[in-house]
Amino acid sequence: MGNIIVGQSGGPTAVINASLAGVFKCGKGNNLKVYGMVNGIQGLLEEKYVELNQEIKTDLDLELLKRTPSAYLGSCRFKLPNMEEDTEIYEKIFSILDKINVDKFFYIGGNDSMDTIKKLHTYGSAKNKKIQFIGVPKTIDNDLAVTDHTPGFGSACKYIATTIKEIIKDATVYDAKNVTIIEIMGRNAGWLTGAAAITKSEDCNGVDLIYLPEVVFDIEKFVKKVKKLQKNKKSLVIAISEGIKNKNGINICEIEEENTVLDCFGHKSLSGTANNLSKILHRNLGCKTRAIELNTTQRCASHFISEVDINESFLAGSYAVNIALNGETGKVVVFERTSNRPYNIVMKAHNVYDIANVEKKVPLEWINSEEGTVSQELVDYIKPLIQGEVYPIMVDGLPKHLKLNK
């Protein structure tokens, strides 16, 4: 039997390395040599890879790896050309894989990364190559099709909800009118912003308004709504997705200033949505307003992760190896929620063609844009994913991470 190679791609999560640990442990357990691509497919093209058996030597290393944020192997945002446009790059990849006798290829990533699995699988099939390609899901955005949810989402929700609970405490501490706007990641899908809804509990009133990018954002109605709420409550806390747009499809962050940059997938890099709304509210209400952008910490806060999430991430990695050993290729590991109370999932292998480049959004019936609320269904959907804690391994007061000696 040949060797395994595994890579990580796209934006990191707090638990992406748990999936890497799962692939590694299951591969090693089956006496396979496990290679790691350094900086994903982009690095592989430069023959940058490591033998993971040389890097992860002890059980403690494996535990550290699981709790290390961001992609241990490095990541990339690299889109393969269509095979009709350029076969050379494909031949190069396959020849590099041949050279190190790899016949099982795992890629941990979101819907852009699954495009890589799809294209490599398609090319390999067309050319009768004997390499299997399996995708391992990962994205804090939770916008992957078919799967109930994605590894990384639960920990991001736990961190976001915890932080928002703390910010609500902070924001309501003065006896003075003020509005806090919290900007949460999510260009087109508002899943993460949904985490703001789960803060409402016995000890917390929760956020006062929530806006997701699935629905048109009306600034005038928003200002009116805030004015109305302020009559009965001095401190308001509002959660918004970075990607909310007006009826013309213009992102709210672009309304006041031009600050968009395109990444290599043609996605706009957004920032300043909360900041813009904060300025608009300040002009209209006169009270103190402030913008809090949760920013990168949402995807790398491994100091406070969900036990359910890290365990599922690990198992998704080992499940990927198992289905490859069973002969699958061109598949992505997906979760099916078989029960919500008690929470239970089963893992399955699903055709990558249904998943690559597809964005799954929050169902419109879960969003009430007039009221600035979301439904209980969204809360019930998220809640099981944030349960339990796995704390970092602490050394000298700080979390210890595993570092690749590249």
Place this chain on the structure above:
Amino acid sequence: MGNIIVGQSGGPTAVINASLAGVFKCGKGNNLKVYGMVNGIQGLLEEKYVELNQEIKTDLDLELLKRTPSAYLGSCRFKLPNMEEDTEIYEKIFSILDKINVDKFFYIGGNDSMDTIKKLHTYGSAKNKKIQFIGVPKTIDNDLAVTDHTPGFGSACKYIATTIKEIIKDATVYDAKNVTIIEIMGRNAGWLTGAAAITKSEDCNGVDLIYLPEVVFDIEKFVKKVKKLQKNKKSLVIAISEGIKNKNGINICEIEEENTVLDCFGHKSLSGTANNLSKILHRNLGCKTRAIELNTTQRCASHFISEVDINESFLAGSYAVNIALNGETGKVVVFERTSNRPYNIVMKAHNVYDIANVEKKVPLEWINSEEGTVSQELVDYIKPLIQGEVYPIMVDGLPKHLKLNK
């Protein structure tokens, strides 16, 4: 013997309620009735207070209180007038305190709040009032004079350093040139930004440059320095204080746009320093740059606090009650570090006149502004304060907080 009253003032910290718990527990242990001002002195003037014995009923309540972020009693930013200008407000305060038979007054806060203790003590002494006034130190900024450090600082450092370690992992994940600028709280004192220096360890290269507000920030030199570093390292992570200023004393956040507001103490409300520098670097270097403002979370992230800090905060509260019982007034609880290895402090009572309104800055000899570094002394000073962890009490996946039923 009379009753106790305790209030919280100024910006919250993650452990400010541990000091409140200390005052309460020690007061209750001495069979004293403990009142809490709601929204500090501002609320007291409106006769807003609660009987804490009615609110904190169980040992679990007390533990929850210690781990609840932001001021449990509410806070204020209220500056008392000089007694020469207005005696009426003082008479009102003393008459309210008389009404509920209070003879010991505790105020948990920073150097602005200590101004309140100073003025009340001064007025009370001049008018022969029999009320004792004691300050309990609190500020993430660590800019209080006389004391070795302040409760709240250690937890903020632990959170900032942990988050920066995670951001460094995230920022260095792609094999592409980029610069990340992390903005840390601190208008005039760079203590918190010093926490960025303690990230350097076996598993982390640390930040590449650090700039504190104590020293003039030269944008041209900065851009040159970054250009030079980028020749050998693709991903750079830079930590700056929000308050860094150029040689004309202009805050860097004000250079590109006018976005300053004064608070009631005449402090400028700053934001956007990292954002401005990020734009400047992008124009000069052409590579991807991004700004991360750590923001309010620095002072309210009670989900990840320092054990040393929360214990000292609690003890500072109970020590305050003890010195009052010993007859002290017009004093602030201060820490004296008697040893660094092993770390040890003793608490003392110090004259409030030396502390109110005084800002303690990072010693200039600990800062190398040419190199963008800080000295080992600053690292050695901070390290003992971040040791140990006290995790939240978790309920249904999220930290549980104690809520005041006001």
